[in-house]
Amino acid sequence: MAASKCAHLNGELSRRFLASVDTVLFDCDGVLWRGDEPISGASDLINGLKRTGKRVFFLTNNSTKTRSMYAEKLGRLGFKAEPGEVFGTAYCTAIYLRDIVQLKGKVYLIGGRALSEEFGAAGIRHFGCGADLVTGSPKDWASMEADPDVKAVVVGFDEHFSYMKLNRALQYLQDPSCLFIATNTDTRLPLEGGRAIPGTGCLVRAVETAAHRKAQVIGKPSSFLYDCVVKDCGLDPARTVMVGDRLDTDIQMGSTCGIRTLLTLTGFSSLEDAKSYQDKGALSMVPDYYVNSVADLLPALSEERQ
Ligand SMILES: [Mg+2]
Structure with a gap:
């Protein structure tokens, strides 16, 4: 676990971070897209992570789509995804x-x-x-x-x-x-x-x-979505990170499951929200790291591939 919480993930830190991770769990809304509008660069990141041999799973609280419907939406928005990688409610x-x-x-x-x-x-x-x-x-x-x-x-x-x-x-x-x-x-x-x-x-x-x-x-912050990934696909918690835009669901779930957490600021929660939880001592809702957008990890990823 990071010594200091809520560190800005960039430069050398993001290179070391990517090298220490082989499974990435992504929330969808506010992280990869907003409604039907993809977050710029998010599909390049997902597809690039997969090309470097990292495993990617999608954990969403949204109950309006089956695994196949989610895989179809992901594909339509440029993300390489299989129904078996989708863990929705x-x-x-x-x-x-x-x-x-x-x-x-x-x-x-x-x-x-x-x-x-x-x-x-x-x-x-x-x-x-x-x-x-x-x-x-x-x-x-x-x-x-x-x-x-x-x-x-x-x-x-x-x-x-x-x-x-x-x-x-x-x-x-x-x-x-x-x-x-x-x-x-x-x-x-x-x-x-x-x-x-x-x-x-x-x-x-x-x-x-x-x-x-x-x-x-069933949904986040409960750990059941994570439990389903573990049961179906297996993972090493020490080499897994949860990426989300909500502190009270995504980040809380990651903390409960004992994995590292990364907040992206393209969705619901703000850096101020994270600081305020930190001030109150509610550390399970404070991420280990934050980025302005998941696309900020692209430079570190392209260096890792060289
Ligand atoms: Mg979200």
């Missing part, structure tokens, strides 16, 4: 239910097509996708016919989120043995031009408030 939530929980029943899913596809691929029975139109009166809602086979409620990003879905989740979650899982708790989804839309965290909070329960969260 749609895929990892399905793996959690299949391998960790070993769920025997069904899932009531508040979520979209990508979650439904990954659940299907993992053999997780589920329902709930799409619009849930208002029928009946409050009395009917409280006594709705619940499927006794539902053993878990999963909340991810769902553009059809509604009062009917909130009520359905509550009816299932009143049974304490019904699991309550959230893909992630990011409050906003960033788009191009600094604009944003409400994120999955808003829906999770609504269901938590109704159910008087806390969801178990």
Whole structure:
């Protein structure tokens, strides 16, 4: 671990840093792109890292894409990527239910097509996708016919989120043995031009408030995405770094997992935010290093290849 935290990674330090790393975990939004706009030079870095024999994985809290959809987006924006390198919350939530929980029943899913596809691929029975139109009166809602086979409620990003879905989740979650899982708790989804839309965290909070329960969260800062990379691909923590734009998710996860962390300033968190965590002694949210953009590592990378 770096002796002094939050060091600017440039010059000789970045050359030594790259030589000490063979697996790089990247967050996507705010690191490689913003919305559909790639960060300049980011694809050159990813493709160059791979050419020098380093392994790259993509760890994203976003639940709106399957591994294949992510690989397609990465490819479209110039990044060389395979579905097996993508660890998103749609895929990892399905793996959690299949391998960790070993769920025997069904899932009531508040979520979209990508979650439904990954659940299907993992053999997780589920329902709930799409619009849930208002029928009946409050009395009917409280006594709705619940499927006794539902053993878990999963909340991810769902553009059809509604009062009917909130009520359905509550009816299932009143049974304490019904699991309550959230893909992630990011409050906003960033788009191009600094604009944003409400994120999955808003829906999770609504269901938590109704159910008087806390969801178990799959996405960063939980270590489960990292655990999935370790299990599927293996890695040496001492030679691995997590690169992200958010201190409370990406950097916190890297600290929890005992790997080095690198903050890039093209997204959510600022250097001032990092300094303020440092002043407060919240060191798990202070990165070991920072760069203005991941493209700043390109000169050191081209020297390493010579
Ligand atoms: Mg991000």
